Structures are given as structure tokens and as C-alpha cells.
Amino acid sequence: xxxxxxxxxxxxxxxxxxxxxxxxxxxxxxxxxxxxxxxxxxxxxxxxxxxxxxxxxxxxxxxxxxxxxxxxxxxxxxxxxxxxxxxxxxxxxxxxxxxxxxxxxxxxxxxxxxxxxxxxxxxxxxxxxxxxxxxxxxxxxxxxxxxxxxxxxxxxxxxxxxxxxxxxxxxxxxxxxxxxxxxxxxxxxxxxxxxxxxxxxxxxxxxxxxxxxxxxxxxxxxxxxxxxxxxxxxxxxxxxxxxxxxxxxxxxxxxxxxxxxxxxxxxxxxxxxxxxxxxxxxxxxxxxxxxxxxxxxxxxxxxxxxxxxxxxxxxxxxxxxxxxxxxxxxxxxxxxxxxxxxxxxxxxxxxxxxxxxxxxxxxxxxxxxxxxxxxxxxxxxxxxxxxxxxxxxxxxxxxxxxxxxxxxxxxxxxxxxxxxxxxxxxxxxxxxxxxxxxxxxxxxxxxxxxxxxxxxxxxxxxxxxxxxxxxxxxxxxxxxxxxxxxxxxxxxxxxxxxxx
Amino acid sequence: xxxxxxxxxxxxxxxxxxxxxxxxxxxxxxxxxxxxxxxxxxxxxxxxxxxxxxxxxxxxxxxxxxxxxxxxxxxxxxxxxxxxxxxxxxxxxxxxxxxxxxxxxxxxxxxxxxxxxxxxxxxxxxxxxxxxxxxxxxxxxxxxxxxxxxxx
Numbered sequence: 001x002x003x004x005x006x007x008x009x010x011x012x013x014x015x016x017x018x019x020x021x022x023x024x025x026x027x028x029x030x031x032x033x034x035x036x037x038x039x040x041x042x043x044x045x046x047x048x049x050x051x052x053x054x055x056x057x058x059x060x061x062x063x064x065x066x067x068x069x070x071x072x073x074x075x076x077x078x079x080x081x082x083x084x085x086x087x088x089x090x091x092x093x094x095x096x097x098x099x100x101x102x103x104x105x106x107x108x109x110x111x112x113x114x115x116x117x118x119x120x121x122x123x124x125x126x127x128x129x130x131x132x133x134x135x136x137x138x139x140x141x142x143x144x145x146x147x148x149x150x151x152x153x154x155x156x157x158x159x160x161x162x163x164x165x166x167x168x169x170x171x172x173x174x175x176x177x178x179x180x181x182x183x184x185x186x187x188x189x190x191x192x193x194x195x196x197x198x199x200x201x202x203x204x205x206x207x208x209x210x211x212x213x214x215x216x217x218x219x220x221x222x223x224x225x226x227x228x229x230x231x232x233x234x235x236x237x238x239x240x241x242x243x244x245x246x247x248x249x250x251x252x253x254x255x256x257x258x259x260x261x262x263x264x265x266x267x268x269x270x271x272x273x274x275x276x277x278x279x280x281x282x283x284x285x286x287x288x289x290x291x292x293x294x295x296x297x298x299x300x301x302x303x304x305x306x307x308x309x310x311x312x313x314x315x316x317x318x319x320x321x322x323x324x325x326x327x328x329x330x331x332x333x334x335x336x337x338x339x340x341x342x343x344x345x346x347x348x349x350x351x352x353x354x355x356x357x358x359x360x361x362x363x364x365x366x367x368x369x370x371x372x373x374x375x376x377x378x379x380x381x382x383x384x385x386x387x388x389x390x391x392x393x394x395x396x397x398x399x400x401x402x403x404x405x406x407x408x409x410x411x412x413x414x415x416x417x418x419x420x421x422x423x424x425x426x427x428x429x430x431x432x433x434x435x436x437x438x439x440x441x442x443x444x445x446x447x448x449x450x451x452x453x454x455x456x457x458x459x460x461x462x463x464x465x466x467x468x469x470x471x472x473x474x475x476x477x478x479x480x481x482x483x484x485x486x487x488x489x490x491x492x493x494x495x496x497x498x499x500x
Numbered sequence: 501x502x503x504x505x506x507x508x509x510x511x512x513x514x515x516x517x518x519x520x521x522x523x524x525x526x527x528x529x530x531x532x533x534x535x536x537x538x539x540x541x542x543x544x545x546x547x548x549x550x551x552x553x554x555x556x557x558x559x560x561x562x563x564x565x566x567x568x569x570x571x572x573x574x575x576x577x578x579x580x581x582x583x584x585x586x587x588x589x590x591x592x593x594x595x596x597x598x599x600x601x602x603x604x605x606x607x608x609x610x611x612x613x614x615x616x617x618x619x620x621x622x623x624x625x626x627x628x629x630x631x632x633x634x635x636x637x638x639x640x641x642x643x644x645x646x647x648x649x650x651x652x
Contacts, residue, residue, distance in 0.1 A: 050647060164570025167559035171515075174552035178522075181545045189532045190541035193525065216594075223590035223621045224583040390621040391628055394614045395635045397594065402639055406649040411602060418598055422591060429577050429587075430508050431570065448544050455539055 003353060010357030014365070019059040023366060026066025027373050033067070034074020035384045036392055037084045038218045041272070041329035044071040046211040047399045049335050050406040057340040057355060062362045064336050068329055069312050069366050072272050073117040073374060076305050078385045080109045081232045089272030089308035092280040096293065096300030101232075107240040109301050114374045115242055116254065116306035121367035123258035124265065124313025128320075129360035133349060135321040138470065140346035142322070144457065145465055148450030149474035150324055151443045154268030156478055158440070163433030172432050176440020177447065179204055186445075187452055199412045207335050208404050208417035209441060210328060213434055215400045216421025219393045221428060232385070239378045253283055253303050261307030265314020267481070268443060271327040271435070272308035279307030313363060320344050320356065324446060328438045501578040505563050512560040516553065523549045589620035606651035610640065 013019070026048075033044040044067045052060030075090035080097030093113065100109035142150075158173040182193040183203025194200040242250070257279040264275040283303040284293040293300045315326030316333075323344040325331035337344050342352070349356055374381075404417050424434055458464030466472060526549065529542040562569040578584035597613035614636040615629060623629060643649040 050643075050649075053647065164572065165559060165562070166570075167555050167562065168569055171552055171555040171559065174548055174555060178545060178548040178552060181548065185529075185531075185541045188541050190530055192529050192541060192545060193522070219594075220587050220591050223617075224578075224587040388628065390618060390623045391631050391635070393590075393621060394617045394632050395639065397617060398614060398636055398639050402643045402649070402651075405651065406643055406647055409649075411652070414598065414601075418594060422595070425587070425591060426511070430511055431504055431572050431575070452539050452544070 006353040007357050009354035010361055013058045013354060013358045014062070014361055016059070018055070019062050019362075022055070022059045022063040023066050023362070023369060024373070026063040027070040027366060027370050028377070030067040030070025030072075031074040031077070031370075031374065031377060031381050032384055034071035035077050035381050036387075037078055037385070037389070038222050039071075039396065040075065040089070040214070041068050041071045041327075042210055042332055043215040043218065043396070043400075044068070045329055045332040046207065046215055047396070047403055049207065049332060049339075050403040052336055053339060053407070057336070057342060058358050058362075060340070061333070061336050061355075061359060062366070064333055065312070065359070065363055066366045066369075068333070069117075069121050069309060069363070070370055070373075072308050072312065073114065073305070073370060074381065075308075076113040076117065076301075077110065077378065077381050080106065080113060080301070081237070081382050082385050084385070089276050089304070089311075091273060092276040092304035093301055096295070096297050099294070099296035100298070100301065103296055105296070107238045108242075108298065110237070110378055111240040111242055112298055112302045113305040114239065114371065114378075115247070116257070116302045117309040118367045118371045118374075119254055120258045120261050120306035120308070120310035121312055121370070122364060124262045124310040125360060125363040125367065126313075127262050128313035128316050128363065132317055132320055132356065132360070135317060136346045136349040139321045141470060143468075144450045144453035145468045146470045146474070147322070147324075147446055148454050148465065149468070149471040149478075150268065150318070150322060151447040151450055153474055153478045153481070154324065154439060154443045155447065156482060157267055157274075158436040163435075164431065168432050169436045172427065172434070173436035173440040176437040176442075177444040179209075179441055180444025181448065186449065199410075203445075204416055204420075204441075205408070205413060206331060206442070207407065208413045209420045210332060210438065211400050211404060212417040212420025212422075213424040213438060214328070215396060216417060217424030217428055217434075219397045219400075220421065220425040222389050222393045225389070232382070237379050237382055239375060241375065250299075250302060253299055254306055256282060256286075257303045257306035258310045261310025262314035264307070265311030265326050266317050268318055268324050268326055268439075271315070271329070272311045275307040275311045276304035279303040309367075316359070316363070320348070320359070321346065325442055328435075328442065331438075331442045501576055501580060501584055504572045504575040504577060505567055507577045508563050508569065509560060512556050512563070515556050519549050519553050519556070586620065586622055590617055593617045593620045610636065610651075 029048065030044055033039050045064055048064060048067050052063060072089050075085055076093045076097065079085040079090035079094040080101050083094050083098035085091045085094045097109045097113065100106065155173065158169055163169050180203065182200060184190070184201050185192055247254070260279045260282060261275040264278060280300060280303050283299045284290050287293065287299065311327060315330040318324045318326050319330040319333060321344070323334065325334055334344065342348060400417065401414055404413050405411070407413070427437070428434060454465050466475065523546060526542045526545040529545070531541040559569045567573045568575070593613070593616045597609050597616065600612055601609035614632050618629060618632050623632070644651065
């Protein structure tokens with residue numbers, strides 16, 4: 001499995017001056033963007049993508065991975081300091097983190113958040129390095145039915161990320177899927193929703209759509225409260241990193257949250273926010289003092305922050321091996337592969353093992369560097385929250401427009417981005433969750449291709465879809481994901497003799 | 501300002517009209533006779549449109565019968581006129597800037613877009629406009645000189 005020659009090649013690629021500069025720059029930019037309310041990893045990655053055009057693959061992917069990891073962590077700073085989660089992934093942190101901050105324990109909360117983020121990230125990097133080659137080997141056996149099973153799995157999580165209303169969530173998942181049918185039908189060559197314009201032949205492109213949905217709609221939402229002043233007591237900003245003994249005491253939470261985050265990252269479509277919530281809920285459930293959660297519990301900071309950063313390595317697993325992104329941010333990372341004419345999948349592991357090793361090692365080093373930069377830059381990073389939103393947001397919009405135009409050299413792509421932004425704004429105002437829309441859009445094309453090819457190879461029999469051992473395992477995992485928890489709860493109640 | 505119930509019902513009605521139109525378009529998709537394509541080209545779009553319509557009808561009925569969906573009974577879309585004005589004016593200014601770009605080129609749009617968007621957000625202080633202008637100028641320079649982008 002381990003190839004020392006490839007490993008050395010990867011080290012050579014990684015420890016080039018440009019790559020190291022990109023690594024440090026990426027961590028710094030990621031923390032800054034993560035701190036800014038509303039601008040999460042997808043926005044940060046979208047804005048950075050055009051800057052990778054002139055670079056070779058390794059420096060560009062290192063830059064993007066550094067931004068991805070650091071922006072998730074950065075979100076916790078504004079959540080703790082001002083109770084304004086910089087990213088969706090930090091929402092679970094805001095309550096306990098800010099309660100600790102207001103009680104004069106801000107340094108402890110910031111230290112736990114940084115340590116948890118780094119350890120979660122390191123754990124997921126190791127999982128990625130160990131399991132990605134194995135999954136890539138398995139993925140080489142994948143046909144349409146297996147890809148279909150993966151998509152069904154990914155789409156099923158819509159039920160969990162649908163927001164308050166399941167039906168509204170399902171509506172948006174349907175819209176996301178349907179939008180991927182625009183353009184030339186890849187199987188038959190027929191035109192669908194091209195409106196007589198060749199610009200629509202290749203359908204709606206992923207990156208303008210994602211930037212519109214995340215960045216542009218956030219600008220419109222942010223504009224509504226752009227003039228609100230954000231302030232906090234800066235004297236509580238001295239970070240306190242937990243010592244060995246404290247870490248030993250917290251090892252259970254760290255281990256559970258790292259595993260939860262990595263697994264949720266692997267599931268296509270789910271993201272850091274879901275992992276953070278899940279991990280927070282799990283720690284609260286296990287705690288002897290659940291009442292302390294929400295009032296300044298250190299575990300209420302450590303658990304979500306460990307889990308949300310652990311999604312990074314997890315999300316890269318299906319992205320690199322199957323080309324199916326684990327999170328919306330990972331979907332944008334696919335753009336970096338495309339720019340360099342690389343197709344994620346088993347073949348890439350076969351042909352460019354050095355690149356894959358560089359990604360594993362890079363992700364590991366990024367987390368170490370994040371610890372150092374995060375420690376020293378916390379005071380500066382926290383001050384960024386005070387920059388008025390009415391200055392930040394027009395510039396984010398401008399960067400989005402310029403970035404898309406620079407990437408696609410097309411006003412049409414800018415139009416798609418703005419249209420997606422307006423649509424994203426409308427649905428967010430009406431209480432729809434954008435996650436199902438994005439999941440549907442990311443998985444739509446693979447889902448339709450998988451379904452239609454499966455129908456073709458099975459000569460019209462749906463039952464044949466399940467005539468695949470790998471597919472059956474995936475469907476079984478899907479069953480466990482959807483019904484495992486209620487079944488397990490019921491079993492536990494039955495075993496403990498509690499009829500309720 | 502504007503209840504979620506009214507806004508969602510209007511949205512659901514508009515969505516249904518759009519779905520009907522898109523279904524009509526889809527029914528006209530032609531399937532070229534290429535090998536291996538057993539399902540017609542319009543199959544997936546139509547199935548998905550039917551799925552969206554079903555979900556829309558269900559959540560629409562939730563709003564009609566219970567006054568809300570997912571516990572948003574009594575919620576409003578905008579808390580006040582000021583909030584609505586800032587969000588909607590920013591949206592309008594952005595779309596107008598895009599139109600100006602299409603018609604008159606990037607330079608004109610660039611000069612108008614950032615200050616008008618900042619104005620729509622409620623910016624009134626001169627120094628803030630100056631910072632935004634500087635940021636916009638730097639972005640332009642980075643893209644044109646650093647990345648070689650040629651804005652038309």
C-alpha cells in the first residue's frame with residue numbers, strides 16, 4: 001500500500017517555497033473569511049478559486065484546503081467573541097462559547113475551539129490517508145448501479161438537512177435535481193431547456209450556481225443588517241491552550257467528535273454544520289450535567305469545533321475517490337481538479353499517487369500551521385468582526401463577480417451567478433433551507449446518469465438495481481442512517497424495561 | 501412586514517405556474533435515436549417536475565390549513581421597512597449594475613455598482629465610501645494585472 005518513492009515525490013511537491021507560502025496564506029485568509037459573519041467555506045473557496053489558475057495543482061489545492069480548514073475554524077472566533085457564528089458550522093458553538101466569553105473564560109473557550117479544530121482536522125487527515133486508497137480500489141469496481149446507490153444515499157440526507165419544514169426541503173431538493181437536467185442530455189444528445197441559446201448547452205455550471213447561492217444571497221441577506229454595530233470586550237481575548245492533563249480528561253469528547261465529524265463529512269451532501277450539531281447533541285446526551293450545555297459548558301465548545309473540522313478529511317474521501325463531493329465546499333474543490341485537467345477517481349490514485357500523498361500530508365501540515373497562526377493571530381482576527389458589514393459586503397460581491405468572470409470569461413456565467421443569488425435570497429427569506437437545493441444540484445447529474453444507465457443495463461428491471469453487493473452494502477448503510485437511531489433507541493428502551 | 505404565510509402561498513402559486521410551463525417545454529424535448537438510451541430525454545425532467553409539484557402542493561396546503569409550515573406560524577419575511585429596503589435595494593442595484601455592464605461595459609458598471617450597492621445598504625459616511633472605492637480599485641488591479649483578466 002505505502003509507496004516510499006511516491007511519498008518522497010509528494011514531499012518534494014509539497015515543500016516547494018510557493019506551496020508553503022500558499023499554505024500560510026490560505027490559513028490566514030481562511031481564518032479572516034471564517035470570522036466574517038455569513039461568509040463560510042464555500043464563499044471563501046469560491047473567491048479563492050480564480051487565483052489558482054496560474055498555479056500548478058499542488059500549490060493551488062494546498063491553498064484551497066488551507067482556506068477550507070481555516071475558515072471552518074475562523075467561524076468559531078466570532079461565535080465565541082460576539083455570539084455571531086461566522087459560519088453555519090459554528091452555530092452550535094455560539095451559545096456555550098459566548099457564555100464562557102461573557103463569564104471571563106473567553107481565553108479558555110478560544111483555546112478549546114482551536115485545539116479541538118486542529119485535533120479534529122488531524123484525525124480526519126489520518127482517516128483520509130488510510131481509507132482513501134482503499135476506497136479508491138473499491139471505487140474501481142463501481143458501475144452505474146453503485147454510483148446510483150451513492151447518490152440515493154446522499155439525497156436521503158435531505159430529510160435531515162431539510163430545515164424546519166420537510167416538504168419545503170424536499171421541494172428544494174427537487175428543484176436542485178431538476179436544474180441539472182438543463183442542457184444537452186449526455187446520454188441521448190437531446191436538448192433540454194436550452195431556450196435556443198448555445199450558452200445553455202453545457203447546462204448550469206456548478207461554480208457560478210454555488211457562489212450565487214452562498215455568496216451573493218448572503219450579500220443581500222447581510223445588507224439588511226449591514227449597519228448593525230458589533231462590539232465585544234477585547235480584554236477576554238488571551239487564548240489559553242489546554243494542557244496535557246486537560247486533554248487527557250477530554251479525550252473521550254475529542255475521540256467521539258472526531259469520529260462523528262469524519263463520518264458525517266464522508267456522507268455526500270452533509271456538512272460541517274450537521275456534524276457540529278450532531279456532536280454537540282451527542283455530548284449533551286452523554287453528559288452527567290446536560291443542564292450546563294447552553295450556559296457555558298466547555299464541552300459545548302470542544303465537541304462541535306472538533307467535529308466540524310473533522311468533516312474536512314471526511315468530505316475529501318468521496319470527493320477524491322468517487323468524484324462525489326461530501327460537502328458544498330468540497331464540490332468547489334472539484335473545480336481545482338477540473339482547472340488542472342484532473343478527474344478525481346480511482347485512475348487518479350493509480351496515475352498520480354504523488355498528488356494524493358501531497359494532499360494527505362498537506363492537510364496534516366495545514367492543521368499544524370493553523371494551530372500556530374490561530375494562536376498568535378487570535379487578537380487580530382477577532383478585531384475583524386468590527387469591520388462594518390457595509391464595507392465588507394460590496395467587496396465580497398465585487399470579488400464574486402470578478403472571480404466568476406475571470407474563471408469563465410463569460411458574462412453569461414456572471415448572469416447565472418446573479419440569478420442563483422436572487423433565487424437563493426428569495427428562498428432563504430421564505431424559510432427554505434438551501435442545503436437540499438445544493439445537495440440536489442451537486443448529485444443531480446450523477447443520479448440521472450446512474451439511474452438511466454442502470455435501467456439500460458438491467459433492461460428495465462428496477463430489481464436489478466439491487467443486484468450488486470457493493471450497492472446492497474450502501475443501501476444497508478442508508479437504512480441504518482435513516483432508521484438506525486430510532487431502532488437503537490427502541491432496543492435500548494426494551495432492554496432497560498422502560499415501556500415509554 | 502409580509503407574513504410568511506402570504507409570501508409562501510404566492511411563491512407556491514408562482515412555482516406551480518413555472519412548473520406547468522417547464523413541463524410543457526419538457527414534453528416537447530426530442531430524443532435523438534442514439535444507442536443505449538432506453539429512457540426518453542424528457543423522462544427525468546417530467547418526473548422531477550411532478551415531484552416538485554407534489555411537495556409544493558403539500559406545503560401549500562400546510563400554509564392554508566395550519567397557517568404555517570415547519571413552525572413558522574405568525575412569522576414575517578421582513579421585520580421592518582428599513583430591513584426590506586436595504587435587502588431589496590441592494591438586490592436591485594446589483595441587477596441594474598449587471599445590465600449596465602452588458603450595455604455599457606465594465607468600466608461604467610464598476611464606477612456605478614459598488615457605491616450604489618453601498619448606498620443601498622445604508623452607507624452614508626464618506627470614509628466608508630472611500631474604503632469601498634479603494635477596495636474595488638485594488639480588486640480590479642489584482643484581476644487585470646495579477647490574473648490577466650480582460651473585463652469587456
